[in-house]
Amino acid sequence: MPARAWLLLLLLSPALAVAELLQLVADPWPPFNDQRLPGKGLASDLVEQALVRAGYTTSYVEVPWERAVLGLKRGDYDVLINAWYSVERAEYGYFSQPYLLNRIRFMQRKGSSIRFETLADLYPHSIAVVRGYAYSKAFDSDPLLRKVGVGSFESAARMLHAGRVQLALEDELVARFVLGRSLAGIRDELEFLPLPLSENGLHILVRRSLARHRDIAQRFDAAIEAMHEDGSYAATLQRHGF
Incomplete structure (x- = not known):
């Protein structure tokens, strides 16, 4: 029916x-x-x-x-x-x-050419994550990932832009929303990695x-x-x- x-x-x-x-x-x-x-x-x-x-x-x-x-x-x-x-x-x-659908994606500074196919590819890079958020079971529990806790994606993106971290992680629509508003000035200097971490x-x-x-x-x-x-x-x- x-x-x-x-x-x-x-x-x-x-x-x-x-x-x-x-x-x-x-x-x-x-x-x-x-x-x-x-x-x-x-x-x-x-x-x-x-x-x-x-x-x-x-x-x-x-x-x-x-x-x-x-x-x-x-x-x-x-x-x-x-x-x-x-x-x-x-x-x-x-x-x-x-x-x-929430697509959780990494962002890098434009032109950084970071490769992500497995979590092990990320071990050399520092990653800004929002404290208290769950991203994926494998990511959250991996002790070899260099995660840097921040209070918000806005903080993560500003740290990424300043070179204090190599990656930031966020839901794609949330990131696009914030980059289109409070972070419009640096939007064109950041980009998503092609492969999402997870889709929920x-x-x-x-x-x-x-x-x-x-x-x-x-x-x-x-x-x-x-x-x-x-x-x-x-x-x-x-x-x-x-």
């Missing part, structure tokens, strides 16, 4: 005669989640559109990542907007299908203590599929500059 037809049948269910309110939470992560951006960011915009199509009403808050996760576990929030899959998170939350699907995570957690995720998936079919998904990306 086409996604839109299946979604329509779901929406006619008596259980949703009065739209259920879902409390959404995200950590500030521009351009994906940020209350200062149009639509509260690309991910927030897509998720809220899809959930409204699926028959829900939503309320949105932003808190630091640790508080968002703790609040989901305690039942303060219903849906964490921006989650990568992990076995640990699946114990307390139910994952949707991925609705966006971005999901919503619905708390398992919510009675219809599976139903919410499935309705969300169907709504995202319908948005792809009618062009509104692509229009949303374009509206956010992607």
Whole structure:
């Protein structure tokens, strides 16, 4: 059955005669989640559109990542907007299908010609990473990598530009967003390495203590599929500059 037809049948269910309110939470992560951006960011915009199509009403808050996760576990929030899959998170939350793709990529100073095919290729180079971030299991656990902790990608990019590190690591859309704004002056002097470190699907995570957690995720998936079919998904990306 086409996604839109299946979604329509779901929406006619008596259980949703009065739209259920879902409390959404995200950590500030521009351009994906940020209350200062149009639509509260690309991910927030897509998720809220899809959930409204699926028959829900939503309320949105932003808190630091640790508080968002703790609040989901305690039942303060219903849906964490921006989650990568992990076995640990699946114990307390139910994952949707991925609705966006995060490509984690290295940046170098233009013309540096650093080669990256395996992690061992990176051992001679210092790499700026944001403290507390998870990039990939292999990368995070490799003791031979020369990782330099920083507070933000902006700091990492400035260190890279100044020659204090040889590489910086960030999600591609985040990097392009920051380089197009606060770092526009050095944007043309930095470049991505061709091969990404990892590609991670971005999901919503619905708390398992919510009675219809599976139903919410499935309705969300169907709504995202319908948005792809009618062009509104692509229009949303374009509206956010992607």
